[in-house]
Amino acid sequence: MELDVRPPRSKNKKNKSQRSPRVENTAPEAGFRPKPKHAAKPATPSKTGNHVENRAPVVRPRKTAKRPSEKLPVILETAPDKNHALLDTGDGLKLEQYGDIKIIRPEQQAIWGRSQDDALWDSANAIFTGDTDEEGMGRWRFPGTQLGETWPMAFDGVGYLGRFTSFRHVGVFPEQAAHWRAMRETIKRSGKQLRVLNLFGYTGVASLVAADAGAHVTHVDASKKAIGWARENQSFAGLDEMPVRWICEDAMKFVQREVRRGNTYDIILLDPPAYGRGPNGEVWQLFDHLPDMLDGCRDLLSDEPEMLILTAYAIRASFFAMHEAMMDSFTGYKTQGCVESGELIIREKLRGRALSTSMFSRWLPETSNE
Ligand SMILES: C[S@@+](CC[C@H](N)C(=O)[O-])C[C@H]1O[C@@H](n2cnc3c(N)ncnc32)[C@H](O)[C@@H]1O
Numbered sequence: 001m002e003l004d005v006r007p008p009r010s011k012n013k014k015n016k017s018q019r020s021p022r023v024e025n026t027a028p029e030a031g032f033r034p035k036p037k038h039a040a041k042p043a044t045p046s047k048t049g050n051h052v053e054n055r056a057p058v059v060r061p062r063k064t065a066k067r068p069s070e071k072l073p074v075i076l077e078t079a080p081d082k083n084h085a086l087l088d089t090g091d092g093l094k095l096e097q098y099g100d101i102k103i104i105r106p107e108q109q110a111i112w113g114r115s116q117d118d119a120l121w122d123s124a125n126a127i128f129t130g131d132t133d134e135e136g137m138g139r140w141r142f143p144g145t146q147l148g149e150t151w152p153m154a155f156d157g158v159g160y161l162g163r164f165t166s167f168r169h170v171g172v173f174p175e176q177a178a179h180w181r182a183m184r185e186t187i188k189r190s191g192k193q194l195r196v197l198n199l200f201g202y203t204g205v206a207s208l209v210a211a212d213a214g215a216h217v218t219h220v221d222a223s224k225k226a227i228g229w230a231r232e233n234q235s236f237a238g239l240d241e242m243p244v245r246w247i248c249e250d251a252m253k254f255v256q257r258e259v260r261r262g263n264t265y266d267i268i269l270l271d272p273p274a275y276g277r278g279p280n281g282e283v284w285q286l287f288d289h290l291p292d293m294l295d296g297c298r299d300l301l302s303d304e305p306e307m308l309i310l311t312a313y314a315i316r317a318s319f320f321a322m323h324e325a326m327m328d329s330f331t332g333y334k335t336q337g338c339v340e341s342g343e344l345i346i347r348e349k350l351r352g353r354a355l356s357t358s359m360f361s362r363w364l365p366e367t368s369n370e
Pocket of ligand 1: 199200201202203220221222223226249250251252271272273274275276277278282283284311312313314
């Protein structure tokens with residue numbers, strides 16, 4: 001399995017602590033409360049890793065301190081460029097251009113009709129024909145020439161490899177470009193070597209964009225395979241000499257340890273799946289663990305923090321949920337900032353319709369928001 005999005009083997013085992021409520025409202029407002037046992041409480045995820053029916057009630061600290069400013073909804077749009085374009089959508093499918101390759105994949109949200117003629121769709125080089133369920137083993141069909149597993153891609157001059165994966169992903173989430181550009185500008189503007197932490201970093205495009213812009217990067221992912229792909233991307237990009245630490249570890253455990261060590265980062269990116277597992281079987285359950293993860297990440301921000309960006313895909317929640325979780329985490333925070341939340345969308349190249357891909361929430365210090 002390549003993306004660590006498997007459901008747990010046993011769904012029914014509840015331990016004692018899971019059944020009794022945890023009451024934590026005596027904790028200090030901005031303190032990170034490490035819960036090293038988070039992984040030992042496997043809850044029951046639904047098929048998509050969404051709502052957890054038997055989740056133990058958690059009472060989070062009551063907060064009365066100053067809240068950050070807020071801005072929403074914010075829609076961050078990715079326009080077509082020479083490396084990636086959303087050509088057409090409709091009838092439950094999307095047709096995309098990735099470098100020289102045209103790809104058709106299922107797109108649940110495309111509940112409208114296609115705008116382009118069959119000739120364009122028929123020119124696709126690769127079609128994902130697998131189970132549309134994220135957990136299914138998908139298959140690719142190549143109507144013309146059989147293609148290899150990877151092909152060359154680039155983002156604003158940073159090379160990486162597109163990749164046909166069995167989970168229908170192609171090794172990159174192009175809508176993240178909006179975050180990558182904001183991060184790159186911040187790194188360049190700062191004039192110093194910022195420290196960037198990329199959690200759930202997958203194939204590392206964000207890490208490489210940050211390294212290329214001059215940052216010192218720490219990239220964390222639970223999957224050895226994904227880390228291998230990220231390192232391949234680093235070599236492909238010609239960035240082998242750049243300072244990137246590739247760490248194969250459970251993201252929550254890594255954050256807890258870094259907090260204990262007092263390490264800090266100027267920019268933190270986190271792109272957690274709804275459900276995942278660390279290398280030692282640690283369970284990541286977004287609805288259970290996100291608030292503690294946000295608190296931990298907040299505590300890892302440096303004295304001159306630049307940004308914290310959270311993205312979430314395929315969960316049954318609105319961006320308001322991400323937004324309020326971020327607002328809560330940054331209530332009483334030492335640096336006044338603004339939480340901006342909304343959706344990432346990709347604009348079709350030919351018809352101009354918008355395809356929403358995910359929700360995001362980001363904290364920025366107030367100064368860079370004016
Ligand atoms: C594909 S990316 C996220 C993309 C997007 N959020 C989505 O789910 O479609 C998710 C990454 O998180 C990693 N991952 C899953 N569980 C993890 C954990 N507990 N700790 C660290 N990384 C984890 C996976 O290996 C994968 O590379």
